[in-house]
Amino acid sequence: MKTAIGAKTMTMVQAITDALDTMLQEKEEVLLLGEDIGKNGGVFRATDGLQAKYGEGRVIDTPLSEAGFVGAGIGMAVNGFLPVIEIQFLGFIYPAYEQIMTHASRLRMRTMGHFTVPMVIRAPFGAGVRAPEIHCDSTEAIFTHMPGIKVVCPSSAYDAKGLLIAAIEDPDPVLFLEPMRCYRSAKEEVPEGKYSIEIGKGKKLMEGDDVTVITWGAMVPEVLAAAKQMTGKNIPCEVIDLRTLFPLDKDMIAESVQKTGRTVIVHEAHATGGVGNDVLAIINDTSFLYQKAPVERVTGFDAPVPYFGFEDHYLPTPARIQQAIEKVMKF
């Protein structure tokens, strides 16, 4: 749905602020909760200026207590509000894991729809910004494994705004992952006012016939860089930004891999148990006979995300991605 009129050039973090502003304006049930989100505007300034505009009653600095304010957010969501909670870094969400796993994601099921949790949890995530340890985790698969919560992960300003608005309007809990590396790395035109992007739909960023490269979050620019190189070498790549990690866009994946027959999946999270494996399962279920080569995965290693002195070695690079593309081509 689009009621937007003009457009502004902005970064992804500005687009997130704009989405929050739009929804605070639109619905009085929308409340922001989190640490340092008031005067400080959040550690990444995603809520900059919003407390001054909407007051302390709607942009609420909480005690430093992830389980406490996620739990309280559940109580508020059940009682008529639409809380949008900021976790400072995904690596600090773990105290709230129990509240999300045992309550937010299953209250609808437990009560057969009598109590529901229309709540959004926003969390910056990922490595590559020289952040201290634990500030760089990408553990999205912990949450995609959890029934009853959607997991969204935009990589651009336009998508971030439209998907965040969709997440706030979603009747179920949504974990909204914000790749820190994409916060200010690029600018693009973002419509003013309200528009939303359907959760569960990927986006084709490049069209090509030889190899499908599927990715999300901060790996999108890395994949695009690699894909452009390969296209220059006469290997035209199709690049898909999944944008939603649960539910995955099965149709877009199937359509593309049936066309190319060759797939590389790229994510910065650890390989074992990663969302890439669910993409592989979709390829297996829908497109087995179309495959010309085994699917390659380029991922973070099965080691804890290292201190930033090592992170460039941990994160997939265009060189590693190109190597994988060459491998599926040569099979």
Next chain:
Amino acid sequence: MENHFPIRRMMDENGNIINSEYEEKINEKLVKEFYRHMIRTRTFDRKSISLQRQGRIGTYAPYEGQEASQVGTAAALGESDWMFPTYRDHGAAMTFGHSLRNILLFWNGRNEGCVPPEGKKIFPPGIPIATQIPHAAGAAFAERKKGTANAAIAYFGDGATSEGDFHEGLNFASVFKAPVVFFNQNNQYAISVPIEKQMKTKTIAQKALAYDIPGIRIDGNDVFIVYFETLKALERARKGEGPTLIEAVTWRYGAHTTADDPSKYRDQSESTNRRQEYDPILRLERWMKNTGVFDEKWVQAAEEEAAAEIDEAVAEMEAFPPADPAAIFDHVFAEPTWQIKQQKEEYLKLIGGGRK
């Protein structure tokens, strides 16, 4: 610290009033309500254990001995207040108006049992320990933001106060002056671990000091003090003065659940002694006898009425349609995702359609 938090009681074990603070508010109607509900909850509890023994419901968590705490608090709530019970608080839930059939369905493995009657804000029983405490703080905070005079009550046991969610919930409610009553039933055992191994503090009420909220310690087997102190805490909450922590000292006579044997970890003669001395129903009965309110015929009628109501609920539970496998898939999201649609379709096809 125990001296700062003495156990407040209104009546002694012989049913004599020893604290006149709320005495003028006691009337025969109220007393009969308390008595009737305590009989009803106890009958339900015993019936449920017997149903479990016969394999007619699943594992069950009994509360016998804690009826005054559960009935006294539930009776103090207003119609529009919120209740956040644990798995041992269905005595409170049924007193507040939950459906007996649904409570039994819950214990028989059916999530239909978590649906409260229309208009009743009763949360499904908290299963992980203490996680309902932040929910109550949040729901209460929401009431405050809406500008209503509604409040919430969260139930939890002594072991729950060791969990982070207890502290995070109390802190949140204290910071935002959420209208919530944190009602602790200190039955002195968390499954097998006695309170002295659970905490170094001699009281639970003193934990309120850390959050600068009132903390009071009461006799959880004295329905009068439970009722009047809960009422007072609720009134305080409704006036915008924030949360209260109440520690009700009580005792469960039986097992943690039907899956354990308490004689393995404690001397059950303590339960026998407490039953004779401090039983919440006997104490109210003694008060009724002392004041001439006790009426054998009325009591008998109340017992028969409770038994009949519970038998009817059991019959309704047993006549309830069998589990519809479609329900596994239908309430995960408002709109099922493709995975859930596909899994439902394939499974229902495999078993030859939905519920027969």
